Amino acid sequence: MATMKAAVFVSPGKIAxxxxxxxxxxPLDALIRITTTTICGTDVHILKGEYPVAAGLTVGHEPVGIIEKLGSEVHGFKVGQRVIAGAITPSGHSNACLCGIGAQDGPDSPHGFKVAGGWKFGNTIDGSQAEFLRVPDAMANLSPIPDHLSDEQVLMCPDIMSTGFSGAERGNIKIGDTVVIFALGPIGLSAVAGAKLLGATKIIGVDSIPDRLNIARALGADHVINFKTHDPVQEILKLTDGRGVDVAIEALGVQQTFESSLRVLRPGGTLSSLGVYSSDLRLPLDAFGAGLGDFTIVSTLCPGGKERMRRLMEAVGSGRADLSNLVTHRFKLSEIEEAYDLFANQRDGVIKVAITP
Amino acid sequence: MATMKAAVFVSPGKIAxxxxxxxxxxPLDALIRITTTTICGTDVHILKGEYPVAAGLTVGHEPVGIIEKLGSEVHGFKVGQRVIAGAITPSGHSNACLCGIGAQDGPDSPHGFKVAGGWKFGNTIDGSQAEFLRVPDAMANLSPIPDHLSDEQVLMCPDIMSTGFSGAERGNIKIGDTVVIFALGPIGLSAVAGAKLLGATKIIGVDSIPDRLNIARALGADHVINFKTHDPVQEILKLTDGRGVDVAIEALGVQQTFESSLRVLRPGGTLSSLGVYSSDLRLPLDAFGAGLGDFTIVSTLCPGGKERMRRLMEAVGSGRADLSNLVTHRFKLSEIEEAYDLFANQRDGVIKVAITP
Amino acid sequence: MATMKAAVFVSPGKIAxxxxxxxxxxPLDALIRITTTTICGTDVHILKGEYPVAAGLTVGHEPVGIIEKLGSEVHGFKVGQRVIAGAITPSGHSNACLCGIGAQDGPDSPHGFKVAGGWKFGNTIDGSQAEFLRVPDAMANLSPIPDHLSDEQVLMCPDIMSTGFSGAERGNIKIGDTVVIFALGPIGLSAVAGAKLLGATKIIGVDSIPDRLNIARALGADHVINFKTHDPVQEILKLTDGRGVDVAIEALGVQQTFESSLRVLRPGGTLSSLGVYSSDLRLPLDAFGAGLGDFTIVSTLCPGGKERMRRLMEAVGSGRADLSNLVTHRFKLSEIEEAYDLFANQRDGVIKVAITP
Amino acid sequence: MATMKAAVFVSPGKIAxxxxxxxxxxPLDALIRITTTTICGTDVHILKGEYPVAAGLTVGHEPVGIIEKLGSEVHGFKVGQRVIAGAITPSGHSNACLCGIGAQDGPDSPHGFKVAGGWKFGNTIDGSQAEFLRVPDAMANLSPIPDHLSDEQVLMCPDIMSTGFSGAERGNIKIGDTVVIFALGPIGLSAVAGAKLLGATKIIGVDSIPDRLNIARALGADHVINFKTHDPVQEILKLTDGRGVDVAIEALGVQQTFESSLRVLRPGGTLSSLGVYSSDLRLPLDAFGAGLGDFTIVSTLCPGGKERMRRLMEAVGSGRADLSNLVTHRFKLSEIEEAYDLFANQRDGVIKVAITP
Known part of the structure; x- marks a missing residue:
């Protein structure tokens, strides 16, 4: 039996x-030879044992590669094609998929629901930080890469760009909206780009790392706030003449950013939450307007599926969104433990890494 | 100067x-001679001092009456017409109104926003529990009552029906949805009727008062759960084969109903909150799916304006919704202190009272 | 090789x-033993040669039956289950499906698009007027029938109810809307039921056959207009005090009903077209408001897929919609030529027929 | 009585x-001293007698100016403020406004509806091509100009930008959409900018005038087609690998562009019509997919009101959209007859003119 190298979760604190x-x-699967992949903040949650996965599971959910083999029932693709698949791989045929929320794909039988059933790679099945990857429901999930785009140009599509843009999309941004993004990691930066792409005319980014504030500006932020030197809530009210923002995007996953997002919302505004939380959240009475504020709070899991990937690659190919400069460091798959060490500890200004087998 | 009788807030504990x-x-106002009005749960919050209003303010926000006088710039109405006005009276010309959220009407100038600016009667200006009522921005707010409808038939339109239906509307109910309503007071019962009107095919009502459970059934609930004898979360999962509900409507304003609403939501479902809260809310990590559930949480303040009222009266007149049997008790305006005593203490199976000057 | 009886298109004028x-x-298919099916107006178009299909094709697209056999890759179902499948059978994995419009399912490769690719039964593959039916993409399309529902109770779900309701859904009906339905055949009657289910408070049906007008009233029409004795446009303006309707549903497929639908729309209203047309349509300049009317015109093909079927069966099972009385005549499959003769010529007050092998 | 200069419609062929x-x-009005205005294609329809207005009416509906006087009931503004008002001036208090379609503002009484009731300037009341302009319902319609924006920078907001953007907005453009704009006059060019602002990733412009094709490129078109040298339908199918476009925007108002828009739509796509038509339109059977294509056709009248204007000026101020270079020629009000002559005959590459009293 052929073997390969793969980054597996061993135990809390150890991916090897x-x-x-x-x-x-x-019959419905495809085998992909990975050419480029990356590490996500969620993988760090897994590494630290904050998000439990089975010992021995291959981690990673952001694949770029080449079709090595196709299942007998997979039509419309051919071996040798360059493809990506989304971090989330909807089956296409579940009730959730047929309702349009493939990220919540899952068994239709009555065992009680669970969230995030569409997230399989590196969660419930082996993931992409390996030489080869099995893609389930390949016809719904393989998306050919246009020839003129490099691996790194599309590397953000499977998760970062899809998630970040969805934060803007689910915020239902309209032309003329003011939008704030709290936390400018890869997801937040992608949300900045998404807000710009959707017609927000005043975009405010909040973080404390100068490099990230600068990238936010380059991606479309009109104003940036360093929360170490300025109170973001006060600054945002000032920047909006006291009106508050139409949409606040939370891109970290902690009480403070969630709560600040709520505090700066105008009546009738939308809080779009992208964070993966690890503790209960609180809605303070005043910030929530005692329930009288016509607020909307949405949480969104990364949309997947080949059509989503096709559209994101169109955004890249047309020059509308360029997130490839988020890749600050590059590693061989053989160096992945080192990559995790750098990324998990946020050393050396790392934003995203590219891993090549 | 002519005088009239009016129920005024004196101090916490006393409306007289x-x-x-x-x-x-x-010039833009109308004067209405009140023929019927009612008491709302919010008035009880005011009575108890839980929601602060100015001492001396006339309370009440649910007017049915006859046009007594029209401002010089009010066109399209005539003295003597029977009309209602919504609990919320949007100006029509604020930025919020022009964005379609009249309930958040308010000064457009940059003083910092506040929520619920469209709620004026019995909150920021004198209200309807009186012989006469001044209606601001009359052209946007007076809605003629069709001749064949009685005062009591339209008495629920200004607030109860508008709020309850909005809970269903903002839940974005679709044909085939399963919807639960937590708490079956007047608002919750109206939300049951609204859910039925919008195509929900499995409606579940939760309360502990048998009369209310029965009325819920009559208004469209397919199942009712007495939370004193059964655990609602478990029962709802059973009734939905473990899937959870598409939409959960919270109609009370406390942590328990809010949290249970979240716990029974299928991934991708909507929690539609109608409650007026008096303390912070908590989103438990598991119930919120750690942010990965594609949930939507909306809070809604009663929509107002004459077009809303026209539509609700159409719902009444066509027989689509009949909430007039929520009126369980009738009082003269001169007996209003007695009415408050009954209503605030929920005695004698009271649901809503009709007050006639 | 086992054989079966099937109604096939032979040549224009002949189905035998x-x-x-x-x-x-x-591997992805299921074989269904048909227990009940029916004839659709579209089948009559096929019979007459107005809609071309291949000679020898089994016609029919409204299957109720029992799972006889499952493909090797089909999970979540078992032989012997009673099921329906929609008239439209989306694959679940095409770009169109992943965009949420499964009715426009089709090859994703760049051959040039064609409409209605999701309609396969009795159009591009063998259909349901036979003893057995192959259901493609079974996991996306088989929907188990609740035990307490009879075949005839769910017989309208695959097409009539799904199409009629979609006319109301795509019209984006809101509480308080006035809705007119032009032509009260099975689809139009189903649209009446759909409009009621979605909160329309004034529903107007237009036809010339008294029985159909009566059924429309029973299904929710508040007013009916016999176009042989009254001018529908004038009557509708009268019934709406000159305002026009919010939504007009066209359920026939000819210029006159399409044009009248447009003429009675209020500014900003929606024309929801369900008809299958056989000639060009004209938008008269005045009816179209010279392009200044903020009108919306939508055409909709029957939504399919198992989740849609599940929801429609919920509507039936909960008593929200009962279209079983549209079945006016019953035939054995062996009598299907006679059934076509009756149905195509609209004799004996026929609305829908039930065919049982 | 003070007098002023004004461009009035005298008779077909003559504006003087x-x-x-x-x-x-x-009491509800404002008087504006016009500082800059412009001529619209619709004014040319009026000039030619194709769109009837009363003899003696002042024409023009695109005002930039300074508040000269405020009605007694107008609050929130002050004399001397620089403001614009939209071409469409919703009252804010009609049923149409309260439904969110202010462009269809109009009498609520039952006289029979008419379209475009919100368009008053230069249509039903005196317009902006004059030294002074009365703005009705001033509180809903005056929008202060930020100090840092010049008259010409905001001159496109009242109509061109609002209309063009609405074509993109009503097309419901999503990230990754392919959008074609047929006809690249001022409205079409503005629609190009709007499509870009909303996330379209492939924008195709069609016209025959090289200067306009170049401006379209500068505003965001990825591809342009000169219909004199190439068949647009064939070219568009080629550019989309046979898929067709997601959204087609018609910006001229003739059968050919309308029909081509329909022919290039993918199943499920949207035709967004901005044209003012002067004859009946035809929906060819094949282009309309016989009614089976899940198409949406929307027509949109320029959205107005102060909030819309505020948002458009935000788009200008933030640099998101710059249409000021559409102004190719400048005239004094005293030269307006000359300006009409140039503009109506499309001489000298004119796109828009600026008129200053």
């Missing part, structure tokens, strides 16, 4: 490179 | 009938 | 019962 | 500068 069998595929 | 001058009106 | 092999199924 | 009294204002 191991030899594993190259995945077998079924 | 007093003589006050009949209101003067400006 | 023939022996054909029982369908073979692939 | 005349002396008229400075307008009187009522």
């Amino acid at each position: 490179l191991r030899d594993k069998p190259v995945p077998e595929i079924g | 009938l007093r003589d006050k001058p009949v209101p003067e009106i400006g | 019962l023939r022996d054909k092999p029982v369908p073979e199924i692939g | 500068l005349r002396d008229k009294p400075v307008p009187e204002i009522g």
